[in-house]
Amino acid sequence: MTQPAVQLTGIVKRFGELLANDHVDLTVARGEIHALMGENGAGKSTLMSILYGLLRPDAGTIALDGEPVVFDSAARAIAAGIGMVQQGFALFDSMPVVDNVIYGAEPTRRGLLDRRAATAAVSELVERHGLRLAPTDRVGDLPIGVRQQVEILKLLYRRARVLILDEPTAVLTPAETEQLFTVLRDLAADGHTVLLVTHKLHEVTAVSDTVTVLRDGKVTMTGPTSATGRAELASAMTGREVDLDRVYPAGQPGAEALTVTGLTVDGRAAGRPAVDDVSLSVRAGEIVGIAGVAGNGQTELVAAIAGLLPARGSVTVGERELSGLGVARRRAAGLAHIPEDRAEVGAAPGARLTDNLATGFHRRPPLLRKGFLRSGAMRTHAERIIERFGVRAPGPSAPMRTLSGGNQQKAILGRELTHEAPVLLVEQPTRGVDIGAVVGIHTELIAYRDAGHAVLLVSAELSEVLGLADRVLVMYEGRVVAEFPKTEADPHAIGLAMAGGAPRGVAGGTAEDSAGGAAGGVAGAAGGDEADVVGDATGHASENMAGDTAGDTTGDAAEDSGGGAA
Amino acid sequence: MNRLGRWRGALTVGVAVAAALVLGAILLAATGANPLEAAGAIVTGAFGPDGIQDTLAYAVPVAGMATALAIPLRAGLVNLGGEGQLVLGAISAVAVGLHVPGPLGLVAALVAGMLAGGLYAAAAALCETRLGVPLLVTTLLLSYPAMSLAAYLVRFPMRDQGSSLPQSAQLPPDVRLPALAGNGLTVGLFLIVAAVAVYAVVDARTPAGFEARVTGWGPRFAQYAGIDRPRTTLRLLACSGGLAGLVGAIVVLGFPYRFIDGALITPQYTWIGLLAALLAAASPLGTLVAALFFAALTSGGFAMERETQVPRELTAVLQAVLIIFLAATTGLLRRRRSAA
Ligand SMILES: Nc1ncnc2c1ncn2[C@@H]1O[C@H](COP(=O)(O)OP(=O)(O)OP(=O)(O)O)[C@@H](O)[C@H]1O
Numbered sequence: 037m038t039q040p041a042v043q044l045t046g047i048v049k050r051f052g053e054l055l056a057n058d059h060v061d062l063t064v065a066r067g068e069i070h071a072l073m074g075e076n077g078a079g080k081s082t083l084m085s086i087l088y089g090l091l092r093p094d095a096g097t098i099a100l101d102g103e104p105v106v107f108d109s110a111a112r113a114i115a116a117g118i119g120m121v122q123q124g125f126a127l128f129d130s131m132p133v134v135d136n137v138i139y140g141a142e143p144t145r146r147g148l149l150d151r152r153a154a155t156a157a158v159s160e161l162v163e164r165h166g167l168r169l170a171p172t173d174r175v176g177d178l179p180i181g182v183r184q185q186v187e188i189l190k191l192l193y194r195r196a197r198v199l200i201l202d203e204p205t206a207v208l209t210p211a212e213t214e215q216l217f218t219v220l221r222d223l224a225a226d227g228h229t230v231l232l233v234t235h236k237l238h239e240v241t242a243v244s245d246t247v248t249v250l251r252d253g254k255v256t257m258t259g260p261t262s263a264t265g266r267a268e269l270a271s272a273m274t275g276r277e278v279d280l281d282r283v284y285p286a287g288q289p290g291a292e293a294l295t296v297t298g299l300t301v302d303g304r305a306a307g308r309p310a311v312d313d314v315s316l317s318v319r320a321g322e323i324v325g326i327a328g329v330a331g332n333g334q335t336e337l338v339a340a341i342a343g344l345l346p347a348r349g350s351v352t353v354g355e356r357e358l359s360g361l362g363v364a365r366r367r368a369a370g371l372a373h374i375p376e377d378r379a380e381v382g383a384a385p386g387a388r389l390t391d392n393l394a395t396g397f398h399r400r401p402p403l404l405r406k407g408f409l410r411s412g413a414m415r416t417h418a419e420r421i422i423e424r425f426g427v428r429a430p431g432p433s434a435p436m437r438t439l440s441g442g443n444q445q446k447a448i449l450g451r452e453l454t455h456e457a458p459v460l461l462v463e464q465p466t467r468g469v470d471i472g473a474v475v476g477i478h479t480e481l482i483a484y485r486d487a488g489h490a491v492l493l494v495s496a497e498l499s500e501v502l503g504l505a506d507r508v509l510v511m512y513e514g515r516v517v518a519e520f521p522k523t524e525a526d527p528h529a530i531g532l533a534m535a536g537g538a539p540r541g542v543a544g545g546t547a548e549d550s551a552g553g554a555a556g557g558v559a560g561a562a563g564g565d566e567a568d569v570v571g572d573a574t575g576h577a578s579e580n581m582a583g584d585t586a587g588d589t590t591g592d593a594a595e596d597s598g599g600g601a602a
Numbered sequence: 603m604n605r606l607g608r609w610r611g612a613l614t615v616g617v618a619v620a621a622a623l624v625l626g627a628i629l630l631a632a633t634g635a636n637p638l639e640a641a642g643a644i645v646t647g648a649f650g651p652d653g654i655q656d657t658l659a660y661a662v663p664v665a666g667m668a669t670a671l672a673i674p675l676r677a678g679l680v681n682l683g684g685e686g687q688l689v690l691g692a693i694s695a696v697a698v699g700l701h702v703p704g705p706l707g708l709v710a711a712l713v714a715g716m717l718a719g720g721l722y723a724a725a726a727a728l729c730e731t732r733l734g735v736p737l738l739v740t741t742l743l744l745s746y747p748a749m750s751l752a753a754y755l756v757r758f759p760m761r762d763q764g765s766s767l768p769q770s771a772q773l774p775p776d777v778r779l780p781a782l783a784g785n786g787l788t789v790g791l792f793l794i795v796a797a798v799a800v801y802a803v804v805d806a807r808t809p810a811g812f813e814a815r816v817t818g819w820g821p822r823f824a825q826y827a828g829i830d831r832p833r834t835t836l837r838l839l840a841c842s843g844g845l846a847g848l849v850g851a852i853v854v855l856g857f858p859y860r861f862i863d864g865a866l867i868t869p870q871y872t873w874i875g876l877l878a879a880l881l882a883a884a885s886p887l888g889t890l891v892a893a894l895f896f897a898a899l900t901s902g903g904f905a906m907e908r909e910t911q912v913p914r915e916l917t918a919v920l921q922a923v924l925i926i927f928l929a930a931t932t933g934l935l936r937r938r939r940s941a942a
């Protein structure tokens with residue numbers, strides 16, 4: 037029998053009091069795709085960081101191909117053939133793919149960078165693994181899914197035989213995920229070993245050979261994927277039964293709380309606007325979900341409503357007209373916002389949890405009294421949110437970045453819900469969140485709606501939109517192209533609309549005037565290749581995506597606008 | 603956990619200082635001096651009964667400038683125009699002090715210094731927020747015309763008629779800050795202490811200070827939270843320049859009670875202050891401690907040169923070594939870790 041490619045034995049890692057890995061054993065065979073699951077804070081990233089040499093275990097051993105190894109740095113692990121794509125990206129947006137790939141391992145000729153050799157080597161890899169990108173593309177112009185492939189290229193370029201991917205799919209659309217999996221399957225067939233961290237059960241079933249579940253730092257289950265049921269995985273993760281595909285009862289909408297009329301946001305390049313004459317409304321006690329392939333203007337729409345991007349058109353909250361106002365005024369008028377990018381926009385990773393949770397509450401009582409901030413009140417405020425939303429953290433003084441990804445999300449959600457604002461804008465609320473916590477977050481959002489608040493939800497997970505929303509709008513190329521009430525929202529029709537083929541019948545029949553008008557136009561335009569679209573809705577969507585440079589415009593656009601948005 | 607972290611922080615700083623001192627000792631020994639003797643000379647020179655006055659006199663402007671530059675640095679904004687604001691504050695204070703008599707003149711001179719520095723820094727801020735020129739560039743570039751203007755003024759319109767030096771006339775006796783010692787140390791010391799105290803309280807306990815810190819943690823997070831960046835920039839720069847101008851006023855309102863061209867630039871108040879602020883990550887107390895430390899090292903260095911013939915430049919080397927060690931251990935040079 038051949039030796040396993042990776043064997044971890046008795047790995048223990050403590051952070052102060054907290055036992056992040058508790059005698060973890062993990063065996064991964066060569067050429068296998070091994071999924072690693074577990075709740076937020078279960079210790080997945082910690083374990084992978086140990087294998088990658090970023091963290092040193094307090095106890096336990098690592099063996100590669102049967103040879104014991106000790107890594108005191110990532111450089112050593114890389115030399116031993118291990119590569120890791122960490123949670124979140126580490127790319128230079130303004131540089132071309134080649135530079136990103138060779139960074140830190142540049143080929144040289146007579147002491148100088150050998151650019152031609154670099155480009156050739158990268159092109160060769162791109163070709164061999166059938167990636168859809170050109171070495172000269174600027175990373176910032178690539179859609180998120182393709183950026184992920186740049187990360188993988190980086191590993192391959194360094195001749196990694198063991199690839200660790202920590203939640204690579206969290207930011208990908210379903211079609212991009214499928215593309216990534218194709219690449220991973222090829223790599224595995226080629227003799228590479230893949231360790232994949234993910235929260236999504238269907239991904240585990242789709243791509244992995246073996247699955248291991250961690251809970252509270254311990255292995256609770258491991259075995260071949262084919263012999264493991266979804267329910268079994270879910271309960272190994274959470275220690276209880278989880279209702280996986282719950283559809284929540286509809287709300288009881290009241291008066292209009294958020295009204296958007298003719299909102300238009302300029303695109304990054306001249307020509308097509310990022311948000312094109314969008315009108316919509318959300319009523320109190322209602323969740324309106326926006327479905328769409330990422331990059332079709334959802335992020336810009338929310339940013340414009342929040343005041344982070346300059347826009348034309350009108351936004352009203354209650355009776356109050358918000359256009360022309362800055363972020364602070366809009367928030368004061370009754371907006372709260374859970375952004376898509378929690379690491380940079382939604383939080384300050386280096387700052388204490390207390391400070392992160394106090395931000396936004398720092399100009400009014402009880403945190404402020406007689407013009408001074410009370411540190412006791414700030415602490416109580418943080419403790420209350422941590423407690424109520426079940427944020428797992430070493431304590432309120434812990435820096436935000438020491439929280440696991442999902443717990444950061446819970447903290448931000450908790451902070452924004454605590455505002456009790458009449459209108460909540462929420463983007464990707466459960467991205468990177470474990471399935472147990474997904475249910476918790478969904479319950480919170482439903483409770484928030486039932487308390488009479490209006491919620492505008494943007495999510496790349498169609499099942500999430502379908503489960504939560506009372507009404508579903510579909511965005512395509514910056515426009516709202518279709519609208520479905522909860523009772524008529526079926527995945528097929530929505531998928532079709534997401535791909536640009538909004539059928540006249542659905543949109544025209546049930547949509548309110550504004551959406552109906554836009555939908556009619558698009559349906560007409562897309563009419564020619566409708567048959568094609570019906571055949572493979574998501575596949576088509578992905579092609580649109582890949583050919584479209586507007587993948588992730590919010591980041592840069594928000595920066596460009598600076599404070600000028602006001 | 604937090605206490606542990608702080609303790610460990612203190613320990614790393616201690617280790618860095620010790621390591622720098624050892625390296626300094628080796629350097630001293632290499633030049634043929636007795637390191638212990640030299641170190642003793644520095645310490646007595648800095649803190650001995652005579653030395654302490656010089657240390658304090660030097661520490662007042664250094665600590666003042668360090669705090670002035672720390673204020674915007676807290677929000678991640680670097681004010682490189684400290685020299686211009688300092689000089690402009692000083693020349694304005696002298697101009698007002700020479701024309702407004704009596705104690706009123708003293709107050710007016712201080713206020714004028716503050717206003718001049720503050721408005722000038724605010725202009726640099728506006729260039730960024732309105733015209734989009736980076737603050738680093740606007741502050742630094744605006745510094746030069748300010749220094750040239752002052753140089754021109756004391757050579758021509760404001761020149762002391764009885765002297766051939768580029769210096770202003772002396773301020774009348776009632777427009778001078780009461781002296782605490784003969785070396786230029788005045789009650790300006792208390793003004794700077796008060797400024798540091800105000801900065802510490804505003805930083806830790808007020809919404810404005812909190813917002814500055816939030817901006818420093820992450821500009822996009824700050825924008826998302828509704829903090830108005832242009833307004834924050836303008837306010838912080840105005841405070842920064844105002845304090846720098848006040849420092850300039852305090853210096854010229856002490857011995858020798860006049861503006862001498864170059865006298866505010868040669869001692870490097872601004873750059874040593876900026877270093878102190880950078881090393882302390884602009885934390886109010888840390889900045890003060892770092893500024894005092896550098897001031898002591900500098901004035902001790904003069905004493906060492908007098909006593910032991912070891913060139914004073916060696917303390918500059920020591921200072922540099924120390925900065926590198928501190929920067930390396932406190933993570934100033936470390937790349938920000940990506941979120942996990
Ligand atoms: N540098 C650190 N200092 C202190 N505690 C830490 C540190 N890094 C991680 N932790 C803690 O260790 C535990 C495990 O974290 P880890 O990041 O491995 O979780 P995870 O399984 O990757 O979760 P997620 O799915 O949310 O990413 C968490 O409770 C986290 O707060």
Ligand SMILES: [Mg+2]
Pocket residue numbers: 080081082123202440441942
């Ligand atoms: Mg993780």
